[in-house]
Amino acid sequence: MASLTDDEVSCEGTLMLEADDEYIELLLSKENRCCSRARDASSEDSLKSARSDAVRWILKMRVLFGLGMRTAYVAVSYLDHFCVHRLIDSMRGKKWAIRLLSVSCLSLAVKMEELKIPALSEFRTEDYRFQTEAIQRMELLILSTLEWKMNMITPFSYLSYFASRFLEHGSEALAWEAITLILASIEAINLVEYRPSVVAVAAILAASHERLTQKSVELKLSAISSCKPLDTDRVFSCYIESSKKRRLQ
Structure with missing residues:
Protein backbone atom coordinates (compact mmCIF):
# COMPACT_ATOMS: atom_id res chain seq x y z
CA MET A 1 0.00 0.00 0.00
CA ALA A 2 1.23 3.47 -0.85
CA SER A 3 2.25 5.30 2.28
CA LEU A 4 2.10 8.95 3.23
CA THR A 5 5.29 10.72 4.07
CA ASP A 6 5.76 12.70 7.27
CA ASP A 7 5.78 15.89 5.21
CA GLU A 8 2.41 15.06 3.69
CA VAL A 9 0.89 14.28 7.05
CA SER A 10 2.22 17.54 8.42
CA CYS A 11 1.30 19.73 5.45
CA GLU A 12 -2.09 18.20 4.84
CA GLY A 13 -3.04 17.38 8.38
CA THR A 14 -5.99 19.74 8.00
CA LEU A 15 -7.68 16.89 6.13
CA MET A 16 -8.22 15.26 9.47
CA LEU A 17 -10.06 18.21 11.00
CA GLU A 18 -13.62 17.38 12.01
CA ALA A 19 -16.21 18.87 9.67
CA ASP A 20 -19.76 19.60 10.84
CA ASP A 21 -23.07 18.83 9.15
CA GLU A 22 -23.52 22.39 7.91
CA TYR A 23 -20.14 22.43 6.19
CA ILE A 24 -20.78 19.07 4.52
CA GLU A 25 -24.17 20.25 3.29
CA LEU A 26 -22.47 23.33 1.83
CA LEU A 27 -19.93 21.20 -0.02
CA LEU A 28 -22.67 18.92 -1.36
CA SER A 29 -24.67 21.90 -2.62
CA LYS A 30 -21.58 23.22 -4.42
CA GLU A 31 -21.11 19.83 -6.05
CA ASN A 32 -24.69 19.89 -7.30
CA ARG A 33 -24.10 23.26 -8.93
CA CYS A 34 -20.77 22.52 -10.58
CA CYS A 35 -20.78 18.83 -11.50
CA SER A 36 -21.90 17.48 -14.84
CA ARG A 37 -21.99 14.11 -16.50
CA ALA A 38 -19.16 13.00 -18.75
CA ARG A 39 -19.59 12.43 -22.46
CA ASP A 40 -20.26 8.90 -23.59
CA ALA A 41 -17.09 9.17 -25.67
CA SER A 42 -15.05 8.99 -22.49
CA SER A 43 -15.81 5.26 -22.37
CA GLU A 44 -14.11 4.55 -25.69
CA ASP A 45 -11.13 2.25 -25.26
CA SER A 46 -8.69 4.58 -27.02
CA LEU A 47 -9.65 7.53 -24.84
CA LYS A 48 -9.68 5.45 -21.67
CA SER A 49 -6.18 4.23 -22.46
CA ALA A 50 -4.93 7.77 -23.11
CA ARG A 51 -6.52 8.99 -19.88
CA SER A 52 -4.96 6.15 -17.86
CA ASP A 53 -1.56 7.01 -19.27
CA ALA A 54 -2.04 10.67 -18.38
CA VAL A 55 -3.14 9.86 -14.82
CA ARG A 56 -0.18 7.54 -14.28
CA TRP A 57 2.17 10.29 -15.41
CA ILE A 58 0.55 12.80 -13.02
CA LEU A 59 0.88 10.39 -10.10
CA LYS A 60 4.49 9.71 -11.03
CA MET A 61 5.23 13.45 -11.00
CA ARG A 62 3.52 13.75 -7.62
CA VAL A 63 6.06 11.36 -6.16
CA LEU A 64 9.00 12.85 -8.05
CA PHE A 65 8.33 16.42 -6.91
CA GLY A 66 6.86 15.55 -3.50
CA LEU A 67 3.53 17.15 -4.39
CA GLY A 68 0.47 16.92 -2.20
CA MET A 69 -2.30 14.42 -2.79
CA ARG A 70 -4.78 17.24 -3.38
CA THR A 71 -2.55 18.52 -6.16
CA ALA A 72 -2.63 15.20 -8.01
CA TYR A 73 -6.39 14.85 -7.56
CA VAL A 74 -7.03 18.41 -8.74
CA ALA A 75 -4.82 17.88 -11.82
CA VAL A 76 -6.83 14.79 -12.80
CA SER A 77 -10.06 16.71 -12.15
CA TYR A 78 -8.93 19.43 -14.56
CA LEU A 79 -8.12 16.74 -17.12
CA ASP A 80 -11.51 15.06 -16.84
CA HIS A 81 -13.51 18.29 -16.82
CA PHE A 82 -11.61 19.59 -19.83
CA CYS A 83 -12.39 16.42 -21.78
CA VAL A 84 -16.09 16.78 -20.95
CA HIS A 85 -16.29 20.29 -22.37
CA ARG A 86 -13.97 19.86 -25.33
CA LEU A 87 -14.32 17.51 -28.25
CA ILE A 88 -11.01 15.68 -28.22
CA ASP A 89 -11.38 13.82 -31.51
CA SER A 90 -8.39 15.79 -32.72
CA MET A 91 -6.34 14.21 -29.90
CA ARG A 92 -7.25 10.64 -30.80
CA GLY A 93 -4.09 8.87 -31.89
CA LYS A 94 -1.96 11.89 -30.96
CA LYS A 95 -0.15 10.87 -27.81
CA TRP A 96 1.73 14.16 -27.65
CA ALA A 97 -1.54 16.12 -27.38
CA ILE A 98 -2.76 14.11 -24.39
CA ARG A 99 0.68 14.42 -22.80
CA LEU A 100 0.67 18.20 -23.29
CA LEU A 101 -2.78 18.33 -21.72
CA SER A 102 -1.65 16.34 -18.68
CA VAL A 103 1.47 18.50 -18.23
CA SER A 104 -0.63 21.66 -18.37
CA CYS A 105 -3.27 20.30 -15.97
CA LEU A 106 -0.58 19.39 -13.46
CA SER A 107 1.10 22.78 -13.87
CA LEU A 108 -2.18 24.57 -13.11
CA ALA A 109 -2.90 22.32 -10.13
CA VAL A 110 0.55 23.01 -8.71
CA LYS A 111 -0.05 26.76 -9.00
CA MET A 112 -3.36 26.39 -7.17
CA GLU A 113 -2.25 24.00 -4.43
CA GLU A 114 1.50 24.21 -3.79
CA LEU A 115 3.72 26.78 -2.08
CA LYS A 116 6.81 25.72 -4.00
CA ILE A 117 6.22 25.71 -7.75
CA PRO A 118 8.62 23.87 -10.07
CA ALA A 119 9.57 25.55 -13.34
CA LEU A 120 7.61 24.39 -16.38
CA SER A 121 10.83 23.04 -17.84
CA GLU A 122 10.99 20.54 -14.96
CA PHE A 123 7.76 18.80 -15.97
CA ARG A 124 9.48 16.41 -18.34
CA THR A 125 8.02 13.37 -19.98
CA GLU A 126 9.86 10.33 -21.20
CA ASP A 127 8.81 10.80 -24.80
CA TYR A 128 8.22 14.54 -25.38
CA ARG A 129 9.73 17.86 -24.41
CA PHE A 130 7.38 20.79 -24.67
CA GLN A 131 8.43 24.39 -24.90
CA THR A 132 7.23 26.68 -22.13
CA GLU A 133 5.12 28.63 -24.61
CA ALA A 134 3.27 25.49 -25.71
CA ILE A 135 2.43 24.57 -22.11
CA GLN A 136 1.26 28.11 -21.37
CA ARG A 137 -1.01 28.14 -24.44
CA MET A 138 -2.57 24.88 -23.32
CA GLU A 139 -2.99 26.28 -19.81
CA LEU A 140 -4.94 29.21 -21.23
CA LEU A 141 -7.14 26.84 -23.22
CA ILE A 142 -7.86 24.82 -20.06
CA LEU A 143 -8.60 27.98 -18.08
CA SER A 144 -11.03 29.29 -20.68
CA THR A 145 -12.68 25.88 -21.11
CA LEU A 146 -13.25 25.55 -17.35
CA GLU A 147 -14.32 29.22 -17.22
CA TRP A 148 -11.52 29.91 -14.74
CA LYS A 149 -13.31 27.83 -12.09
CA MET A 150 -10.18 26.18 -10.78
CA ASN A 151 -11.00 25.81 -7.09
CA MET A 152 -12.06 22.15 -7.13
CA ILE A 153 -13.82 20.33 -4.30
CA THR A 154 -11.96 17.12 -3.47
Missing part, protein backbone atom coordinates in the same frame (compact mmCIF):
# COMPACT_ATOMS: atom_id res chain seq x y z
CA PRO A 155 -12.89 13.97 -1.51
CA PHE A 156 -10.30 14.84 1.14
CA SER A 157 -12.62 17.49 2.60
CA TYR A 158 -15.17 14.78 3.41
CA LEU A 159 -13.00 11.97 4.74
CA SER A 160 -12.84 12.81 8.43
CA TYR A 161 -16.57 13.48 8.55
CA PHE A 162 -17.65 10.27 6.84
CA ALA A 163 -15.05 8.16 8.65
CA SER A 164 -16.38 9.33 12.01
CA ARG A 165 -19.95 8.56 10.95
CA PHE A 166 -19.16 5.03 9.78
CA LEU A 167 -16.69 4.14 12.54
CA GLU A 168 -16.91 5.53 16.06
CA HIS A 169 -13.37 4.49 17.11
CA GLY A 170 -10.28 4.59 14.90
CA SER A 171 -11.88 6.87 12.33
CA GLU A 172 -8.66 8.83 11.75
CA ALA A 173 -6.76 5.69 10.69
CA LEU A 174 -9.68 4.77 8.46
CA ALA A 175 -9.57 8.19 6.77
CA TRP A 176 -5.84 7.94 6.13
CA GLU A 177 -6.21 4.50 4.59
CA ALA A 178 -9.02 5.87 2.40
CA ILE A 179 -6.60 8.49 1.05
CA THR A 180 -4.31 5.85 -0.41
CA LEU A 181 -7.31 4.14 -2.03
CA ILE A 182 -8.45 7.40 -3.61
CA LEU A 183 -5.04 7.96 -5.18
CA ALA A 184 -4.95 4.35 -6.35
CA SER A 185 -8.46 4.51 -7.82
CA ILE A 186 -8.44 7.72 -9.83
CA GLU A 187 -6.87 5.97 -12.82
CA ALA A 188 -10.00 3.80 -13.11
CA ILE A 189 -12.74 6.34 -12.38
CA ASN A 190 -13.67 9.51 -14.23
CA LEU A 191 -13.77 12.37 -11.73
CA VAL A 192 -16.66 13.99 -13.53
CA GLU A 193 -18.83 10.89 -13.36
CA TYR A 194 -17.91 10.30 -9.70
CA ARG A 195 -18.39 13.31 -7.51
CA PRO A 196 -15.91 14.00 -4.69
CA SER A 197 -18.44 13.03 -2.01
CA VAL A 198 -19.09 9.72 -3.77
CA VAL A 199 -15.35 9.01 -4.07
CA ALA A 200 -14.87 9.84 -0.38
CA VAL A 201 -17.69 7.59 0.88
CA ALA A 202 -16.65 4.73 -1.41
CA ALA A 203 -13.04 4.93 -0.23
CA ILE A 204 -14.09 4.96 3.43
CA LEU A 205 -16.28 1.89 2.90
CA ALA A 206 -13.50 0.08 1.04
CA ALA A 207 -10.97 1.00 3.74
CA SER A 208 -13.21 -0.57 6.37
CA HIS A 209 -12.35 -4.01 4.88
CA GLU A 210 -15.99 -5.11 4.93
CA ARG A 211 -17.39 -7.12 2.04
CA LEU A 212 -20.46 -5.11 1.15
CA THR A 213 -23.27 -5.77 -1.28
CA GLN A 214 -25.13 -2.99 -3.02
CA LYS A 215 -27.99 -3.43 -0.56
CA SER A 216 -25.71 -3.16 2.47
CA VAL A 217 -24.12 -0.02 1.01
CA GLU A 218 -27.59 1.48 0.57
CA LEU A 219 -28.45 0.66 4.20
CA LYS A 220 -25.23 2.27 5.48
CA LEU A 221 -25.86 5.43 3.47
CA SER A 222 -29.51 5.66 4.50
CA ALA A 223 -28.47 5.63 8.16
CA ILE A 224 -26.56 8.90 7.72
CA SER A 225 -28.69 11.90 6.80
CA SER A 226 -25.90 13.71 4.95
CA CYS A 227 -25.43 10.66 2.68
CA LYS A 228 -29.01 10.57 1.46
CA PRO A 229 -28.44 12.92 -1.52
CA LEU A 230 -25.69 10.61 -2.83
CA ASP A 231 -26.28 8.36 -5.82
CA THR A 232 -26.05 4.91 -4.25
CA ASP A 233 -25.39 3.22 -7.59
CA ARG A 234 -22.38 5.47 -8.14
CA VAL A 235 -21.17 4.92 -4.58
CA PHE A 236 -21.34 1.15 -4.98
CA SER A 237 -19.63 1.25 -8.38
CA CYS A 238 -16.82 3.39 -6.96
CA TYR A 239 -16.65 1.16 -3.87
CA ILE A 240 -16.04 -1.85 -6.13
CA GLU A 241 -13.12 -0.06 -7.85
CA SER A 242 -11.64 1.02 -4.51
CA SER A 243 -11.98 -2.49 -3.11
CA LYS A 244 -10.12 -3.89 -6.13
CA LYS A 245 -7.25 -1.51 -5.47
CA ARG A 246 -7.19 -2.40 -1.78
CA ARG A 247 -6.87 -6.09 -2.58
CA LEU A 248 -4.01 -5.40 -4.95
CA GLN A 249 -2.03 -3.36 -2.41
Whole structure:
Protein backbone atom coordinates (compact mmCIF):
# COMPACT_ATOMS: atom_id res chain seq x y z
CA MET A 1 0.00 0.00 0.00
CA ALA A 2 1.23 3.47 -0.85
CA SER A 3 2.25 5.30 2.28
CA LEU A 4 2.10 8.95 3.23
CA THR A 5 5.29 10.72 4.07
CA ASP A 6 5.76 12.70 7.27
CA ASP A 7 5.78 15.89 5.21
CA GLU A 8 2.41 15.06 3.69
CA VAL A 9 0.89 14.28 7.05
CA SER A 10 2.22 17.54 8.42
CA CYS A 11 1.30 19.73 5.45
CA GLU A 12 -2.09 18.20 4.84
CA GLY A 13 -3.04 17.38 8.38
CA THR A 14 -5.99 19.74 8.00
CA LEU A 15 -7.68 16.89 6.13
CA MET A 16 -8.22 15.26 9.47
CA LEU A 17 -10.06 18.21 11.00
CA GLU A 18 -13.62 17.38 12.01
CA ALA A 19 -16.21 18.87 9.67
CA ASP A 20 -19.76 19.60 10.84
CA ASP A 21 -23.07 18.83 9.15
CA GLU A 22 -23.52 22.39 7.91
CA TYR A 23 -20.14 22.43 6.19
CA ILE A 24 -20.78 19.07 4.52
CA GLU A 25 -24.17 20.25 3.29
CA LEU A 26 -22.47 23.33 1.83
CA LEU A 27 -19.93 21.20 -0.02
CA LEU A 28 -22.67 18.92 -1.36
CA SER A 29 -24.67 21.90 -2.62
CA LYS A 30 -21.58 23.22 -4.42
CA GLU A 31 -21.11 19.83 -6.05
CA ASN A 32 -24.69 19.89 -7.30
CA ARG A 33 -24.10 23.26 -8.93
CA CYS A 34 -20.77 22.52 -10.58
CA CYS A 35 -20.78 18.83 -11.50
CA SER A 36 -21.90 17.48 -14.84
CA ARG A 37 -21.99 14.11 -16.50
CA ALA A 38 -19.16 13.00 -18.75
CA ARG A 39 -19.59 12.43 -22.46
CA ASP A 40 -20.26 8.90 -23.59
CA ALA A 41 -17.09 9.17 -25.67
CA SER A 42 -15.05 8.99 -22.49
CA SER A 43 -15.81 5.26 -22.37
CA GLU A 44 -14.11 4.55 -25.69
CA ASP A 45 -11.13 2.25 -25.26
CA SER A 46 -8.69 4.58 -27.02
CA LEU A 47 -9.65 7.53 -24.84
CA LYS A 48 -9.68 5.45 -21.67
CA SER A 49 -6.18 4.23 -22.46
CA ALA A 50 -4.93 7.77 -23.11
CA ARG A 51 -6.52 8.99 -19.88
CA SER A 52 -4.96 6.15 -17.86
CA ASP A 53 -1.56 7.01 -19.27
CA ALA A 54 -2.04 10.67 -18.38
CA VAL A 55 -3.14 9.86 -14.82
CA ARG A 56 -0.18 7.54 -14.28
CA TRP A 57 2.17 10.29 -15.41
CA ILE A 58 0.55 12.80 -13.02
CA LEU A 59 0.88 10.39 -10.10
CA LYS A 60 4.49 9.71 -11.03
CA MET A 61 5.23 13.45 -11.00
CA ARG A 62 3.52 13.75 -7.62
CA VAL A 63 6.06 11.36 -6.16
CA LEU A 64 9.00 12.85 -8.05
CA PHE A 65 8.33 16.42 -6.91
CA GLY A 66 6.86 15.55 -3.50
CA LEU A 67 3.53 17.15 -4.39
CA GLY A 68 0.47 16.92 -2.20
CA MET A 69 -2.30 14.42 -2.79
CA ARG A 70 -4.78 17.24 -3.38
CA THR A 71 -2.55 18.52 -6.16
CA ALA A 72 -2.63 15.20 -8.01
CA TYR A 73 -6.39 14.85 -7.56
CA VAL A 74 -7.03 18.41 -8.74
CA ALA A 75 -4.82 17.88 -11.82
CA VAL A 76 -6.83 14.79 -12.80
CA SER A 77 -10.06 16.71 -12.15
CA TYR A 78 -8.93 19.43 -14.56
CA LEU A 79 -8.12 16.74 -17.12
CA ASP A 80 -11.51 15.06 -16.84
CA HIS A 81 -13.51 18.29 -16.82
CA PHE A 82 -11.61 19.59 -19.83
CA CYS A 83 -12.39 16.42 -21.78
CA VAL A 84 -16.09 16.78 -20.95
CA HIS A 85 -16.29 20.29 -22.37
CA ARG A 86 -13.97 19.86 -25.33
CA LEU A 87 -14.32 17.51 -28.25
CA ILE A 88 -11.01 15.68 -28.22
CA ASP A 89 -11.38 13.82 -31.51
CA SER A 90 -8.39 15.79 -32.72
CA MET A 91 -6.34 14.21 -29.90
CA ARG A 92 -7.25 10.64 -30.80
CA GLY A 93 -4.09 8.87 -31.89
CA LYS A 94 -1.96 11.89 -30.96
CA LYS A 95 -0.15 10.87 -27.81
CA TRP A 96 1.73 14.16 -27.65
CA ALA A 97 -1.54 16.12 -27.38
CA ILE A 98 -2.76 14.11 -24.39
CA ARG A 99 0.68 14.42 -22.80
CA LEU A 100 0.67 18.20 -23.29
CA LEU A 101 -2.78 18.33 -21.72
CA SER A 102 -1.65 16.34 -18.68
CA VAL A 103 1.47 18.50 -18.23
CA SER A 104 -0.63 21.66 -18.37
CA CYS A 105 -3.27 20.30 -15.97
CA LEU A 106 -0.58 19.39 -13.46
CA SER A 107 1.10 22.78 -13.87
CA LEU A 108 -2.18 24.57 -13.11
CA ALA A 109 -2.90 22.32 -10.13
CA VAL A 110 0.55 23.01 -8.71
CA LYS A 111 -0.05 26.76 -9.00
CA MET A 112 -3.36 26.39 -7.17
CA GLU A 113 -2.25 24.00 -4.43
CA GLU A 114 1.50 24.21 -3.79
CA LEU A 115 3.72 26.78 -2.08
CA LYS A 116 6.81 25.72 -4.00
CA ILE A 117 6.22 25.71 -7.75
CA PRO A 118 8.62 23.87 -10.07
CA ALA A 119 9.57 25.55 -13.34
CA LEU A 120 7.61 24.39 -16.38
CA SER A 121 10.83 23.04 -17.84
CA GLU A 122 10.99 20.54 -14.96
CA PHE A 123 7.76 18.80 -15.97
CA ARG A 124 9.48 16.41 -18.34
CA THR A 125 8.02 13.37 -19.98
CA GLU A 126 9.86 10.33 -21.20
CA ASP A 127 8.81 10.80 -24.80
CA TYR A 128 8.22 14.54 -25.38
CA ARG A 129 9.73 17.86 -24.41
CA PHE A 130 7.38 20.79 -24.67
CA GLN A 131 8.43 24.39 -24.90
CA THR A 132 7.23 26.68 -22.13
CA GLU A 133 5.12 28.63 -24.61
CA ALA A 134 3.27 25.49 -25.71
CA ILE A 135 2.43 24.57 -22.11
CA GLN A 136 1.26 28.11 -21.37
CA ARG A 137 -1.01 28.14 -24.44
CA MET A 138 -2.57 24.88 -23.32
CA GLU A 139 -2.99 26.28 -19.81
CA LEU A 140 -4.94 29.21 -21.23
CA LEU A 141 -7.14 26.84 -23.22
CA ILE A 142 -7.86 24.82 -20.06
CA LEU A 143 -8.60 27.98 -18.08
CA SER A 144 -11.03 29.29 -20.68
CA THR A 145 -12.68 25.88 -21.11
CA LEU A 146 -13.25 25.55 -17.35
CA GLU A 147 -14.32 29.22 -17.22
CA TRP A 148 -11.52 29.91 -14.74
CA LYS A 149 -13.31 27.83 -12.09
CA MET A 150 -10.18 26.18 -10.78
CA ASN A 151 -11.00 25.81 -7.09
CA MET A 152 -12.06 22.15 -7.13
CA ILE A 153 -13.82 20.33 -4.30
CA THR A 154 -11.96 17.12 -3.47
CA PRO A 155 -12.89 13.97 -1.51
CA PHE A 156 -10.30 14.84 1.14
CA SER A 157 -12.62 17.49 2.60
CA TYR A 158 -15.17 14.78 3.41
CA LEU A 159 -13.00 11.97 4.74
CA SER A 160 -12.84 12.81 8.43
CA TYR A 161 -16.57 13.48 8.55
CA PHE A 162 -17.65 10.27 6.84
CA ALA A 163 -15.05 8.16 8.65
CA SER A 164 -16.38 9.33 12.01
CA ARG A 165 -19.95 8.56 10.95
CA PHE A 166 -19.16 5.03 9.78
CA LEU A 167 -16.69 4.14 12.54
CA GLU A 168 -16.91 5.53 16.06
CA HIS A 169 -13.37 4.49 17.11
CA GLY A 170 -10.28 4.59 14.90
CA SER A 171 -11.88 6.87 12.33
CA GLU A 172 -8.66 8.83 11.75
CA ALA A 173 -6.76 5.69 10.69
CA LEU A 174 -9.68 4.77 8.46
CA ALA A 175 -9.57 8.19 6.77
CA TRP A 176 -5.84 7.94 6.13
CA GLU A 177 -6.21 4.50 4.59
CA ALA A 178 -9.02 5.87 2.40
CA ILE A 179 -6.60 8.49 1.05
CA THR A 180 -4.31 5.85 -0.41
CA LEU A 181 -7.31 4.14 -2.03
CA ILE A 182 -8.45 7.40 -3.61
CA LEU A 183 -5.04 7.96 -5.18
CA ALA A 184 -4.95 4.35 -6.35
CA SER A 185 -8.46 4.51 -7.82
CA ILE A 186 -8.44 7.72 -9.83
CA GLU A 187 -6.87 5.97 -12.82
CA ALA A 188 -10.00 3.80 -13.11
CA ILE A 189 -12.74 6.34 -12.38
CA ASN A 190 -13.67 9.51 -14.23
CA LEU A 191 -13.77 12.37 -11.73
CA VAL A 192 -16.66 13.99 -13.53
CA GLU A 193 -18.83 10.89 -13.36
CA TYR A 194 -17.91 10.30 -9.70
CA ARG A 195 -18.39 13.31 -7.51
CA PRO A 196 -15.91 14.00 -4.69
CA SER A 197 -18.44 13.03 -2.01
CA VAL A 198 -19.09 9.72 -3.77
CA VAL A 199 -15.35 9.01 -4.07
CA ALA A 200 -14.87 9.84 -0.38
CA VAL A 201 -17.69 7.59 0.88
CA ALA A 202 -16.65 4.73 -1.41
CA ALA A 203 -13.04 4.93 -0.23
CA ILE A 204 -14.09 4.96 3.43
CA LEU A 205 -16.28 1.89 2.90
CA ALA A 206 -13.50 0.08 1.04
CA ALA A 207 -10.97 1.00 3.74
CA SER A 208 -13.21 -0.57 6.37
CA HIS A 209 -12.35 -4.01 4.88
CA GLU A 210 -15.99 -5.11 4.93
CA ARG A 211 -17.39 -7.12 2.04
CA LEU A 212 -20.46 -5.11 1.15
CA THR A 213 -23.27 -5.77 -1.28
CA GLN A 214 -25.13 -2.99 -3.02
CA LYS A 215 -27.99 -3.43 -0.56
CA SER A 216 -25.71 -3.16 2.47
CA VAL A 217 -24.12 -0.02 1.01
CA GLU A 218 -27.59 1.48 0.57
CA LEU A 219 -28.45 0.66 4.20
CA LYS A 220 -25.23 2.27 5.48
CA LEU A 221 -25.86 5.43 3.47
CA SER A 222 -29.51 5.66 4.50
CA ALA A 223 -28.47 5.63 8.16
CA ILE A 224 -26.56 8.90 7.72
CA SER A 225 -28.69 11.90 6.80
CA SER A 226 -25.90 13.71 4.95
CA CYS A 227 -25.43 10.66 2.68
CA LYS A 228 -29.01 10.57 1.46
CA PRO A 229 -28.44 12.92 -1.52
CA LEU A 230 -25.69 10.61 -2.83
CA ASP A 231 -26.28 8.36 -5.82
CA THR A 232 -26.05 4.91 -4.25
CA ASP A 233 -25.39 3.22 -7.59
CA ARG A 234 -22.38 5.47 -8.14
CA VAL A 235 -21.17 4.92 -4.58
CA PHE A 236 -21.34 1.15 -4.98
CA SER A 237 -19.63 1.25 -8.38
CA CYS A 238 -16.82 3.39 -6.96
CA TYR A 239 -16.65 1.16 -3.87
CA ILE A 240 -16.04 -1.85 -6.13
CA GLU A 241 -13.12 -0.06 -7.85
CA SER A 242 -11.64 1.02 -4.51
CA SER A 243 -11.98 -2.49 -3.11
CA LYS A 244 -10.12 -3.89 -6.13
CA LYS A 245 -7.25 -1.51 -5.47
CA ARG A 246 -7.19 -2.40 -1.78
CA ARG A 247 -6.87 -6.09 -2.58
CA LEU A 248 -4.01 -5.40 -4.95
CA GLN A 249 -2.03 -3.36 -2.41
